[in-house]
Amino acid sequence: MESGRTSLSAFLAQESSTIQAEYRSNLPQLILQLSTAIKKIAHLTSQGALAGALGSLDSQNVQGETQKKLDVFSDDILIETFKKGGLVAGIASEEVDEPISIPYTGEQKPFLTLFDPLDGSSNIDVNVSVGSIFSILPAPRGREPALADYLQHGRKQICAGYAIYGPATMLILSLGKGTHGFTLDSASQEFFLTHPNIQIPAETSEFAINASNERFWEPPVSRYIAECKKGKTDVRGRDFNMRWIASMVADVHRILMRGGVFMYPRDTKDPSKPGRLRLMYEANPMTFVVEQAGGLGSTGRARILDLAPESIHQRVAVILGSRNEVERLEQYHRDDDVKTKLNSPIP
Numbered sequence: 001m002e003s004g005r006t007s008l009s010a011f012l013a014q015e016s017s018t019i020q021a022e023y024r025s026n027l028p029q030l031i032l033q034l035s036t037a038i039k040k041i042a043h044l045t046s047q048g049a050l051a052g053a054l055g056s057l058d059s060q061n062v063q064g065e066t067q068k069k070l071d072v073f074s075d076d077i078l079i080e081t082f083k084k085g086g087l088v089a090g091i092a093s094e095e096v097d098e099p100i101s102i103p104y105t106g107e108q109k110p111f112l113t114l115f116d117p118l119d120g121s122s123n124i125d126v127n128v129s130v131g132s133i134f135s136i137l138p139a140p141r142g143r144e145p146a147l148a149d150y151l152q153h154g155r156k157q158i159c160a161g162y163a164i165y166g167p168a169t170m171l172i173l174s175l176g177k178g179t180h181g182f183t184l185d186s187a188s189q190e191f192f193l194t195h196p197n198i199q200i201p202a203e204t205s206e207f208a209i210n211a212s213n214e215r216f217w218e219p220p221v222s223r224y225i226a227e228c229k230k231g232k233t234d235v236r237g238r239d240f241n242m243r244w245i246a247s248m249v250a251d252v253h254r255i256l257m258r259g260g261v262f263m264y265p266r267d268t269k270d271p272s273k274p275g276r277l278r279l280m281y282e283a284n285p286m287t288f289v290v291e292q293a294g295g296l297g298s299t300g301r302a303r304i305l306d307l308a309p310e311s312i313h314q315r316v317a318v319i320l321g322s323r324n325e326v327e328r329l330e331q332y333h334r335d336d337d338v339k340t341k342l343n344s345p346i347p
C-alpha cells in the first residue's frame, strides 16, 4: 500500500474472503502474473514503431485474419507468462489454432486461461487504443484438459476482464463480485485501484455499431438504430449520439465509464459467420465484467453467459451495455421473430 492508494495486490488481499476457498491462495497470484504480462504489452504498445511492433506479418491466424506483429508479440508474452507461472493447466488464444494443454504430472493446476491477446488490431498502426481480453475458467481435476474442458459457458468464469492500452493503461477485472478498475502508475509500474465498483447507468443515449454494415443488419437492429437516429421527435423522445472506435475494449470501456450500448449483431454479410466477435475470448469475458457492473450481454435472442459453446473459436452476435437498451433490443428481436413466424407459409 502506498499513501492512501490501494495497489492491485492489496486489493486482492482485501477481496480474499470473496474468492471461493479453493482459489483463494492462487487466484491473486495468477492475476498478478497476468498484470506483469499486461505491463510488458503496455510497454510495447507505448513504444510503437520504436519497438518494431507496428505492421503486419505474412502469417494468418486460424480464422484467416492477417496477424499484426503486436498480435503475435502479445500472444507470446501471455503464453510464456502462464506457462512459467505454473498455475494454469491450459491456455486458449484467439491467435492459436488449438488450445495448449499442459501435461498433467500429478500436481493440480487450478485454472484455464483464454484470451484475445490484442484486441483492436486494426488500430495498432494508427495509434488508437487497443487492449487484451482474458477469461479464467476452472481446470478439470487430476488430468490434462481436453478440448471439451475449455467449452464451459460464461457463467462458469472465475474471473474475467481486460487491459486497455490508451492514454492511460488500465486493468478492469471482476472476480464475480463487482467490476473494478485499476490504473497503471507509470512511475512505480504498479496498478492502483482508481475505479472501485463500476456501475453502468441503465439508461443511455449513446450507441456503438459499425454503421457501414447497415445493409446487412436484421430488422430488429435496423429498427433500433433508426429510432435512435430519429431522436427527440420520435418514439425514443431524446437524441442519441454514436461512437465506433473499432476496438471492442475501447468501446466497452467507454460504456463502463458512462453507459451506452455496443453492438456487433448477427448480419447477412457472410452467412457462414453467426457474428464477428468470438464467444470465448471476447463475448464471454466482456459480458462478465459488464454484468458485474449492472449491465447486460445478449445475442438479441439469448443471454451470452448462458450459451453452450460449440467450438473454441466460435463467433457470436454481441449486444452489450446499459440494461434497458439491451432489453429493448431483445424485445425487438422477439417482436421480429413472431412476425417472421406469422408470415411464414403454413407447412
Ligand code: AHG
Pocket: 065, 094, 116, 118, 119, 120, 121, 122, 210, 246, 247, 248, 249, 264, 276
Ligand atoms: P481483433 O482485433 O481481436 O480481431 O478484434 C477486433 C474486433 C473488435 O475489437 C472490434 O469491435 C471489431 O472487431 C471491429 O470490427 P470492424 O473492423 O468491422 O469495425
Ligand code: MN
Pocket: 116, 118, 119, 120, 248, 282
Ligand atoms: Mn478482439
Ligand code: MN
Pocket: 071, 094, 116, 117, 118, 119, 120, 121
Ligand atoms: Mn485480437
